[in-house]
Amino acid sequence: MTIRRIFSGPARLAAIAPLVWLTLFFLLPFGFVLKISLSHTVIAQPPYAPLIPLTGGFEALRAALAQLDLGNFASLAADELYVMSYVRSLVVASASTALLVAIGYPIAYGMARLPPARQPLAMMLVIVPFWTSFLIRIYAWINVLQHDGLLNRVLLALHVVDKPVVWLSTDTAMYLGIVYSYAPFMVLPLYATLARMDVSLLEAAADLGCSRLKAFWLVTLPLSLRGVAAGALLCFIPIVGEFVIPDLLAGSERLMIGQTLWLEFFTNKDWPVASSIAVVLLAVLLLPLLVFQRLERRSVEGGTR
Amino acid sequence: MRARALAGLSAFNAVSLALGLAFLYLPIVILVAYSFNASRLVAVWGGWSLRWYGELLHDRAMLDAAWMSLRVGVCAATAATLLGTLAAVALARGGGFLGRTLMSGMLYAPLVMPEVMTGLALLLLFVAVDAERGFWTVVIAHTTLTMCFVAVIVQSRLAGLDRSLEEAAMDLGCSPARAFAAVTLPLIAPAIAAGWMLAFTLSLDDLVIASFTTGPGSATLPIRIYSEVRLGVRPEINAICALVIVAVALLIVAASLITKFAGGSRDAAAPL
The missing domain is CATH 1.10.3720.10 (MetI-like)
Known part of the structure; x- marks a missing residue:
């Protein structure tokens, strides 16, 4: 006990550098997002005003606070474009997450039931695409899905269709890309849960007369729900703000909120509106984020492997 | 430890695992294969070539x-x-x-x-x-x-x-x-x-x-x-x-x- 306490002293010192770094470069920046979301748009460099003066003391700060403008948020709520973007993002993220659970669960289950000696290889095979560039994997799909791409040629050769199908710039392509890119994020936490499960529970169920299907429904599924939740949040949260996949694979008539933010920032150069979009997005994602952190902290710090 | 009957891979498991891995890898394999395509047209296979790697150098x-x-x-x-x-x-x-x-x-x-x-x-x-x-x-x-x-x-x-x-x-x-x-x-x-x-x-x-x-x-x-x-x-x-x-x-x-x-x-x- 005392030895552990001695050890924890220096270990706590180790926290200083990462804590300072994350405060400076993760927490503080979101303060700036909040601040600029309350500013006016001006055509200048940088394209916003006013700044909260950091040097003017309390009075100047109060004067600045009085000037803050909630107009950006009002225009977000009033403009159908933004509202529809948020709705589309949430719909796409929910549907993709459901698809990912449906596809990821059988894969993870299959992996967990492999002979133990083969499991590391299977895990490696699932992880490798995760290490391969995200952008390159989406580009790989453009290769396959384009007008004269492999998919259309295979379908034509098999006489499934008689003229090339439009795959690119559709929601189908976008969902395909999302499921493809996020599959490892769903499979790995699920696999970790399923592999850790005590198989003797299934034997007990079988002894008590359960069919395999019923044993799965009554034993395996409830025990793996935490893995499902971890995988689902690991996919859902970033998909809501996804930019690259819808930008390259979906059509441009309906945008997800990540694309709208990108557009406001890079094309319209409207930093205050882009910041307001980010603030609202953070508010939308706050609850899933908190739940995810709880799950993650428990799984990493639990150490019960 | 693990009951033999349960450790065995059912046909369903094997198929879902195989399909899952094919889904993950096929597009990447196709991409790499086409990088060696001599033809500029994606739809046409013009034989193996290192031409595009050469162009990259410029x-x-x-x-x-x-x-x-x-x-x-x-x-x-x-x-x-x-x-x-x-x-x-x-x-x-x-x-x-x-x-x-x-x-x-x-x-x-x-x-x-x-x-x-x-x-x-x-x-x-x-x-x-x-x-x-x-x-x-x-x-x-x-x-x-x-x-x-x-x-x-x-x-x-x-x-x-x-x-x-x-x-x-x-x-x-x-x-x-x-x-x-x-x-x-x-x-x-x-x-x-x-x-x-x-x-x-x-x-x-x-x-x-x-x-x-x-x-x-x-x-x-x-x-x-x-x-x-x-x-x-x-x-x-x-x-x-x-x-x-x-x-x-x-x-x-x-x-x-x-x-x-x-x-x-x-x-x-x-x-x-």
């Missing part, structure tokens, strides 16, 4: 971007490994300290935070302090993102370690710092190495955060590839993508060899 902008990405990746991964390992040690061995909840919150949030938000937030910070945007701002941004992944990997390795080894070293007269250096560090070294490589590949991969935080004239490889990809499929892009894939594959093989020879556990390479 693409100055692409080569500059690749060099920028490599330098950013090495700097960011090194800084992230240092900071991420420190954070993991503090969380796994520090007990309950002031700011612990804050730190673990700030460590897990970037793992899932949409990149457009992290990118925008960092850019606004850099503009507010009037930092010149370019190489170093991207390094800072990537360090912030990837240190969290390093921390998760190292922390799960630390959580799985037998603490009695450290205690034995201290019983034998080691100072805590010495016990850490002599006992703990060698044991978590494979996880640290895997963390560095994951950080490097994530940095090499990132488009969104780099787009926000870089300045004019310093495009990274993904920014360059993205601007080309928007215009459609080109064989030169297939070639550069194939090269990146091979480079990353070599890194992974190196990582798994390090893990193997160091006698590390198999979850050292598991990112999450």
Whole structure:
């Protein structure tokens, strides 16, 4: 006990550098997002005003606070474009997450039931695409899905269709890309849960007369729900703000909120509106984020492997 | 341990596993194959050729971007490994300290935070302090993102370690710092190495955060590839993508060899 306490002293010192770094470069920046979301748009460099003066003391700060403008948020709520973007993002993220659970669960289950000696290889095979560039994997799909791409040629050769199908710039392509890119994020936490499960529970169920299907429904599924939740949040949260996949694979008539933010920032150069979009997005994602952190902290710090 | 009947792979399991892996790998295989296509037209197979790799050598902008990405990746991964390992040690061995909840919150949030938000937030910070945007701002941004992944990997390795080894070293007269250096560090070294490589590949991969935080004239490889990809499929892009894939594959093989020879556990390479 005392030895552990001695050890924890220096270990706590180790926290200083990462804590300072994350405060400076993760927490503080979101303060700036909040601040600029309350500013006016001006055509200048940088394209916003006013700044909260950091040097003017309390009075100047109060004067600045009085000037803050909630107009950006009002225009977000009033403009159908933004509202529809948020709705589309949430719909796409929910549907993709459901698809990912449906596809990821059988894969993870299959992996967990492999002979133990083969499991590391299977895990490696699932992880490798995760290490391969995200952008390159989406580009790989453009290769396959384009007008004269492999998919259309295979379908034509098999006489499934008689003229090339439009795959690119559709929601189908976008969902395909999302499921493809996020599959490892769903499979790995699920696999970790399923592999850790005590198989003797299934034997007990079988002894008590359960069919395999019923044993799965009554034993395996409830025990793996935490893995499902971890995988689902690991996919859902970033998909809501996804930019690259819808930008390259979906059509441009309906945008997800990540694309709208990108557009406001890079094309319209409207930093205050882009910041307001980010603030609202953070508010939308706050609850899933908190739940995810709880799950993650428990799984990493639990150490019960 | 495991009942034989249950350990066996049913036909359903085998098929779903095989289909899943085919889904994951087929597009990448096709991409690499087409990078050797002699024909400029994607629909036409013109025989095997290294032509597009040759053309890449003359693409100055692409080569500059690749060099920028490599330098950013090495700097960011090194800084992230240092900071991420420190954070993991503090969380796994520090007990309950002031700011612990804050730190673990700030460590897990970037793992899932949409990149457009992290990118925008960092850019606004850099503009507010009037930092010149370019190489170093991207390094800072990537360090912030990837240190969290390093921390998760190292922390799960630390959580799985037998603490009695450290205690034995201290019983034998080691100072805590010495016990850490002599006992703990060698044991978590494979996880640290895997963390560095994951950080490097994530940095090499990132488009969104780099787009926000870089300045004019310093495009990274993904920014360059993205601007080309928007215009459609080109064989030169297939070639550069194939090269990146091979480079990353070599890194992974190196990582798994390090893990193997160091006698590390198999979850050292598991990112999450």
